[in-house]
Amino acid sequence: VPLFIRYESLARVMEWLDGQAIDLPVETVPLAEAAGRVLAEDARALAEYPPFDHARADGYAVRGLDTAGASGYGPVPLVLRDEAVAGATDSRLLEAGTAVRVDAGARLPEGADAVIPLAFADEVAGVVELSEAVAPGENVALRGEDFREGEILLTAGRRLSARDLALLAAAGFGAVGVRRRPRVRILILGAGLAASGGERGPGEVFEASAAMLSALASRDGGLPEAPRRVPRASADLVEALRERGADLVLAAGGSGEGADDLAAAAVAEAGRLAFHGIALEPARSAGVGRVDETLVFILPGDPAACFCGYEALAAPVLRRWSGDGAETSGREARGVLVRKIVSSLGAVDFCPLRRVPGGFKPVPPGLAGLAAADGFLLVPEDSEGYPAGSEVAMVLFEP
């Protein structure tokens, strides 16, 4: 295993990652499963909406002009017509001087252009007495007033909200084409790991990265496989890297320069190791490479360092692919440091921050500190940190 001669700059690694294209084919999913997915193509209405003029209120369909002058003191009588005038299969004409009972949402008969709500109408022996006038168009929704057939409703790249699903359903979509979610394979390397919740031998630690990486991949729009432990043998790792079905591999552990550190060599054997050893503290042993169509991230085995490597290297890539657009858009919070940050020169420092009264505060290193943090700041290589009182932008962990 070669020693790290020099650490590649994070900027150079991100530049390489930006150049890695991944083809995510379109898949068609039922609307019921489409929330949060990213629309693959512009959605044009398959049908207009509303599909016909209809009542917005329960009441009586009328010709608005017939109601002129109606009031509580001078009710206007209209001849009540049979309900069959309105309804699903019929569009018979509503003649002048007549009214027909309609429920909200029901189709208006031809000729009707307004609805008198129930509260302003009394039925008496085949006549409806109106105690209020309505103008044409009142309490009525017109055919196509929301959108027309063929109109572009939503554009490609949009993450579908609950409201979008209603819009698409009303426009006739039962299913919709969305980008495939990037499939994420999680490989846990390294010896001395006990399954959390089980027994732990002397010299063993509980494995703590698998559930975390899976949750992070889901958070960023990926579709994680169940994490796998990879035995020590390099051949097993090479095989897991070459196996089809993943767009992205997160390999945690075995990233260093030690005797058991097989990750980089296995990536080089299976495909291409682009960089190993990155000037990113505390994830210096991270690396990136490519095996066929799959982009591989080598991450440190220490869970806190693994998190740093994921957030700094993999999260922006996964979010871009999963269609989030900008990597940090809407995920930044500006604030003032209430304590100084000290950073060493020569490497980007991943600095977790916590919101506190008055601003942001760096947290102590380790998992407990990380859990208490709300986001992070990357301190550039050529910066020795920031004094208390500096205004900084924190990238939030949770969207």
Added chain:
Amino acid sequence: VPLFIRYESLARVMEWLDGQAIDLPVETVPLAEAAGRVLAEDARALAEYPPFDHARADGYAVRGLDTAGASGYGPVPLVLRDEAVAGATDSRLLEAGTAVRVDAGARLPEGADAVIPLAFADEVAGVVELSEAVAPGENVALRGEDFREGEILLTAGRRLSARDLALLAAAGFGAVGVRRRPRVRILILGAGLAASGGERGPGEVFEASAAMLSALASRDGGLPEAPRRVPRASADLVEALRERGADLVLAAGGSGEGADDLAAAAVAEAGRLAFHGIALEPARSAGVGRVDETLVFILPGDPAACFCGYEALAAPVLRRWSGDGAETSGREARGVLVRKIVSSLGAVDFCPLRRVPGGFKPVPPGLAGLAAADGFLLVPEDSEGYPAGSEVAMVLFEP
């Protein structure tokens, strides 16, 4: 079907909803499935972390004081001991003047208190020559320095992040007790609805609320059942309301005063109808009630009005139960209206807004406008609206 004599104020309805307690029992889920769930009880570390002093870097475990004065010009030689001194099952003593090869994460032998990284050590014939000195504690993680056994790591009510999962795993948790997600039943009432994506007869509209309500319930931490269409007969609705297994029912459609509007009567028959008819525009026909342990929301059939009813009435309740704490915390954006809002007196107006350059703009009514909106504003009953330039707080639709 009785006519709405008066509309209950939204404030009074929310007050009633606030008083409705629901018991959500604790359920235990594996860590791998716990992301986003809400911790039911304080989590105390089952084990300390790290579980032993270990190396933070690949290199040689040493006694720091033995390395004093080492430099590239004056390397310090230490006797190389067998690797079995370190490692999983052994904790033999590292004697003064000796060193042992360790990988990052490996347990330190007794007596060792620092690690020299590989880059500053050369092995020559049983001797390690160190070209840099390390102080005691350098490149070493001490047992329990992150957290101690029994320490409270996370408190009840916390929504578990990916980082939290790493913390819990390291502390020995294989599974964790979380609050059950509120189970949400979605009932679609009303005639004249065609399944979207299928054929639509004359006078029919595509059903557009089911997928939307399901996505909204998921967004707010609920666990939605597959939406069901309920036939016109009131008895079927009463049965669906009484069926066990839901904490909350969303019944869309059949909410008005028309002949087919069975929702309110069915709730009254199955349990208790608390309010029907709410001074909330455009969801005046909404209502709330209770059937045994289940809270029932009657929502309008029109999808845009249904959305309004859900957001104004059900979303705050569901978010509170699902453990989000404050209903709108972190979901508000302040900004300036670039156009005036006109609102009628006597009802709260649900006003969807869109972010535009310079501030917020009301969107046109309907599904297309709603999809384009980013959040909403509730204009109070006694307000006629706001002039352009007013600063307002918008509740964001997406967290």
